[in-house]
Amino acid sequence: VPKANLIGAVNEGWTVAKYLLTHERESIGGAQGLQDSEALADILHEVAGQDLDQPLRARFARLEIDVLAVERTIARYVEEAAAGGGIGDKSAVVKYCSTELNKRRQTLIVDAAGVDGLSWATHRRNGSPVAGSWLRAKANSIEGGTAEVMLGIISRRLLDLPGE
Amino acid sequence: MYVPSHEETMLADGAAAFLRDRAPVAALRALRDGHDATGFDRALWRDMAELGWAGMLISADHGGMEFGHAGAGMVAERMGRNLTASPFLSTAVMAAGGLSAAPEAVQARWLPAIAAGDAVVAVAIDEGCHHRPDALAIKVDGGRLTGTKTAVIDGHVADAFVVAGPGLLLLVERTAPGVTVERLDMVDSRNLARITFADTPATVIAEGRTAETTLARVLDAGRAALAAELLGLADEAFARTLDYLKQRRQFGRPIGSFQALQHRAAQLHCQIELARSLVLAAGRALDDDAADAGLLVAAAKAKAGDAAILATDEAVQMHGGIGMTDQLDIGLFLKRARVAAMLLGDGDFLADRVAALRGL
Numbered sequence: 001v002p003k004a005n006l007i008g009a010v011n012e013g014w015t016v017a018k019y020l021l022t023h024e025r026e027s028i029g030g031a032q033g034l035q036d037s038e039a040l041a042d043i044l045h046e047v048a049g050q051d052l053d054q055p056l057r058a059r060f061a062r063l064e065i066d067v068l069a070v071e072r073t074i075a076r077y078v079e080e081a082a083a084g085g086g087i088g089d090k091s092a093v094v095k096y097c098s099t100e101l102n103k104r105r106q107t108l109i110v111d112a113a114g115v116d117g118l119s120w121a122t123h124r125r126n127g128s129p130v131a132g133s134w135l136r137a138k139a140n141s142i143e144g145g146t147a148e149v150m151l152g153i154i155s156r157r158l159l160d161l162p163g164e
Numbered sequence: 165m166y167v168p169s170h171e172e173t174m175l176a177d178g179a180a181a182f183l184r185d186r187a188p189v190a191a192l193r194a195l196r197d198g199h200d201a202t203g204f205d206r207a208l209w210r211d212m213a214e215l216g217w218a219g220m221l222i223s224a225d226h227g228g229m230e231f232g233h234a235g236a237g238m239v240a241e242r243m244g245r246n247l248t249a250s251p252f253l254s255t256a257v258m259a260a261g262g263l264s265a266a267p268e269a270v271q272a273r274w275l276p277a278i279a280a281g282d283a284v285v286a287v288a289i290d291e292g293c294h295h296r297p298d299a300l301a302i303k304v305d306g307g308r309l310t311g312t313k314t315a316v317i318d319g320h321v322a323d324a325f326v327v328a329g330p331g332l333l334l335l336v337e338r339t340a341p342g343v344t345v346e347r348l349d350m351v352d353s354r355n356l357a358r359i360t361f362a363d364t365p366a367t368v369i370a371e372g373r374t375a376e377t378t379l380a381r382v383l384d385a386g387r388a389a390l391a392a393e394l395l396g397l398a399d400e401a402f403a404r405t406l407d408y409l410k411q412r413r414q415f416g417r418p419i420g421s422f423q424a425l426q427h428r429a430a431q432l433h434c435q436i437e438l439a440r441s442l443v444l445a446a447g448r449a450l451d452d453d454a455a456d457a458g459l460l461v462a463a464a465k466a467k468a469g470d471a472a473i474l475a476t477d478e479a480v481q482m483h484g485g486i487g488m489t490d491q492l493d494i495g496l497f498l499k500r501a502r503v504a505a506m507l508l509g510d511g512d513f514l515a516d517r518v519a520a521l522r523g524l
Contacts, residue, residue, distance in 0.1 A: 039522070040522075041522045041523055041524050044524070045524075057519050057524050058512070058515060058519070060519060060522075060524060061515035061516065061518045061519040061522075061524075062466075062515055064463075064518055064519070064522055065442075065463040065466050065467055065514075065515065065518055066438065066467075068442060068445075068459070068460065068463045069438035069439070069441060069442050069463065069467050070438065072441035072442055072444075072445045073437055073438055073440075073441040075165075075441070076166040076440075076441045079165065079166045079167055080166065080167060083167045093433070093434050093437055096430075096434060097434050097437075097438060148427070150430075151426070151430040151431065152423075152426070152427075152430075154430035154433055154434070155426035155427065155429055155430040156426075158430075158433060159406055159429055159430065159433060160406075160410075161406070161409060161410065161420040161421065161425075161426050161429060162410065162417070162418050162421040163421060164417075164422075164423070
């Protein structure tokens with residue numbers, strides 16, 4: 001590899017790598033967690049019909065509150081980063097919250113669709129597979145740093161808790 | 165939108181310094197232990213009014229500052245950190261909002277007195293043990309009011325009441341005939357009362373559609389301020405817990421080095437961060453009169469309530485046995501979190517509202 005291809009300074013590879021990982025985390029948090037920006041209420045109506053039973057409606061509401069919260073948190077961090085300081089280790093908060101959120105979201109959609117949601121044949125009107133999306137979401141909290149690694153970053157670097 | 169303005173930063177820093185000095189947790193303890201008849205310090209409230217807090221949501225015409233809901237939230241958040249008892253929520257946030265729909269003579273009588281810190285005005289909404297503002301049944305006949313209101317914040321020391329009825333918003337003076345006041349003895353040592361009206365003369369503030377939209381605005385303003393208070397409370401309980409995790413040693417090392425506690429602390433941090441974003445977004449949405457303000461306020465209070473309850477439950481558990489004692493302030497935070505989360509709609513009520521506003 002020619003020297004000209006060196007990214008950053010010599011012996012600062014880990015700093016560069018951490019920066020890239022931060023961005024991978026954000027893009028997984030963003031893309032897998034929230035890019036599916038279609039309103040959850042509309043998806044539930046599509047797969048379950050107009051009458052959702054009360055327990056499902058209550059779970060929807062709790063999830064929707066977290067959808068709003070994660071969207072606003074990403075917007076806040078972006079605005080704070082623009083005002084100076086960058087997003088830094090707060091990307092671990094975004095990654096952890098948005099991937100856990102997407103897993104809950106896909107689980108709720110399967111539950112709303114009932115046993116049809118667990119058939120390979122069931123697809124949404126936009127073509128996406130219901131069961132396939134639920135299974136794919138399981139990887140969200142593994143790829144780009146597991147949920148446990150994110151919690152470790154938050155506790156050590158944001159909360160300054162002592163190492164083992 | 166999320167980064168505070170220069171004025172807001174000055175307000176928040178000023179509030180933090182003032183409350184740390186004048187109304188820390190020890191002040192609430194003193195009110196509780198002295199069985200204080202008022203439930204807050206009137207002289208301190210006048211000093212807060214001097215700072216402009218009592219008139220934050222009152223127009224300049226009536227002696228207010230017009231600082232807005234985001235600013236009111238920043239003050240409420242600092243009050244939450246210190247468990248400060250004051251009529252800020254009842255009078256400055258809720259009653260001021262209700263009275264702003266009143267005929268000019270009523271506004272002129274009450275709003276300047278509120279802004280000056282001289283008048284305490286309570287808002288009476290709930291009629292049963294659950295918050296059900298859409299099913300009010302208090303009787304109004306020929307301008308006279310009969311029935312009972314409960315969970316009236318600062319009700320036992322109010323000079324007047326803004327009373328919500330079916331399609332009506334009324335003003336009742338404390339000295340009017342037929343008014344009975346009973347202070348409730350709450351776990352958080354803060355003020356709630358049950359008020360009974362018996363053929364009590366009342367002045368109409370607003371009727372019909374105006375009454376409904378005004379009540380909705382008062383509720384949203386109150387919920388946004390409670391959400392901010394809960395956020396501040398959660399922040400402080402968590403900060404104290406983190407200090408303890410770093411300092412307390414077991415098995416030869418700080419307990420904060422154990423992964424079981426680290427991951428729970430990290431999850432709690434995430435919940436508080438999520439609540440913080442919604443609290444800010446809700447305050448801005450109210451100030452902008454945004455179409456989704458009601459949705460964001462409901463989400464903010466539900467999230468901040470959950471975060472504060474989790475933060476204080478975890479605070480007790482992570483402090484261990486000493487966390488159960490009255491020697492530490494943690495128990496005071498836990499009790500206030502529960503009451504503040506319940507007032508003006510608990511998590512279930514607010515989640516139901518979010519579902520309804522999303523068309524489910």
